[in-house]
Amino acid sequence: MNDRKMVLDGMMGLVVGDAxxxxxxxxxxxxxxxRGAVTEMEGYGTYNMPPGTWTDDSSMALATLASINERNGIDLRDIMERFLDWEFHGAYTPFGEAFDEGNTCSNAIYKYRDSHDLATCGETGEYSNGNGALMRILPVCLYFIQKEDISDADALRQIHLATGLTHNHLRCHIASGLYYFIAKAIVTIAPKNADLKTCIQYGLEKGFAFYHTPESLAELMYFQRLRDLNEFFSLPEDEIESDGYVLHALEAAIWCLLHTNRFRDCLLRAVNLGDDTDTTAAIAGGLAGLYYHYEAMPQEWVNAIRRKAWIKRLCLQEL
Structure with a gap:
């Protein structure tokens, strides 16, 4: 697969889900x-924004992608500087102003502004396990998926550091790592006619094996429901939570991917779970985009996306 096309598939899936x-x-x-289930791209509502407006999820992911493009790699300080530019100057936003910032992300950005210390800006507490790093980690994952000469262990070290810029608890590191393994499985074995469930299963197995270490085992227990994918698939909707907790966000995204067979249906399922609708759909949308591809996304949804042409150019590295 063309590497830039892969970036477009995943990133546009994330942005469309967010919007x-x-x-x-x-x-x-x-x-x-x-009020009636969401069935199409809507507008206004919570933030009184027009249809196709994306939020902090996309802004932080696009800022990360812009950094990777310009620096030709993972430059953590450059990523944080771009987060500052987003938070304080409205860069990487639909209309020139940041909105919907998560508390943990904002706290980390403010701490970095004051200290410029990458090692201490990320939040480490038990109650800092929100989904604000998982929602933006896809471009880092895609960068390493393209680098066949870099081991998973080396890739995960950088993914953990990128996660830790805002969410520096091991549980968030593991969530980002599992997301990486699923994304990598989709990119590598779906073209060999593996179905989506097989890709997710393969990725999770690789992830659980990687984190089966003395320092990670206690935290890995929180992800126990994902060990048996058949049993997880059988869970009813009322046992799937879709709030801002990173574990719930990952579970909800995977559950929606397993219970649908089209890009459109996956994202609608994610949004209609309620609560943290944009982030659940963004996390699911990144993986759904990689599997179903840009061409399978509803054209009317893609066309509604604010600054669509700029996003496409960024993904295809034409900026």
């Missing part, structure tokens, strides 16, 4: 059912 969930963010499942 699809933006208008109904924070509505819970019951509230969404009462």
């Amino acid at each position: 699809l969930g933006c208008p109904v963010q924070f509505l819970n499942r019951e509230e969404l059912r009462e």
Whole structure:
């Protein structure tokens, strides 16, 4: 697969999911059912923004991608400087102003602004295990998936450091790592006619094997439901949570991928779980985009995306 096309597939999937969930963010499942399920790209709602508006999830992921393009690699300080530019100057946004910033991300950005210390800006507490790093880690994952000469261990060291810029707890590191292994499985074995469930299973098995170490075992237990994918698939919707907790976000995204067989249906399923709708759909959308590809995305959704042409150029490295 063309490396830049892979970036377009994944990143546009993430952005479309983010925009699809933006208008109904924070509505819970019951509230969404009462007002009517999301079936198309909507606008206004929670942030009173027009259709196709994307939020902090896409902004931070696109800032990361821009850094990777320009620096030709992972430059953690450059990534944080771009997060500063986003937070304080509205860079990498649809309309020139940052909005929907998560507390943990904002805290880390402010700490970095004051100290410029990459090692201490990320939050490390138990209650800092939100989904704000998982939602933006895809471009880092894609960079290493392209580098066949770099081992998984070396890739994961950098993915953990990139995660830790804002969310520096081991649980968030593991979530990002599992996401990397799933994305890598989709890119490498889906072209050999592996179905999506097989890709996810293969990626998770590789991830659980990688983290089966004395220092990670206690945290790995939190991801236990994903060990048996058949059993996880059989869980009813009311046992899937879709709030801002990183474990719930990863589980919800995988559950939606398993329960659908089209890009459109996967993202709608994610949004209609309610609560942190934009981030659940962004996390699911990145993987769905890699599997189904850009051409399978509803054209009316893609066309609604604000600054679509700029995003495409960034993904295809034409900037």
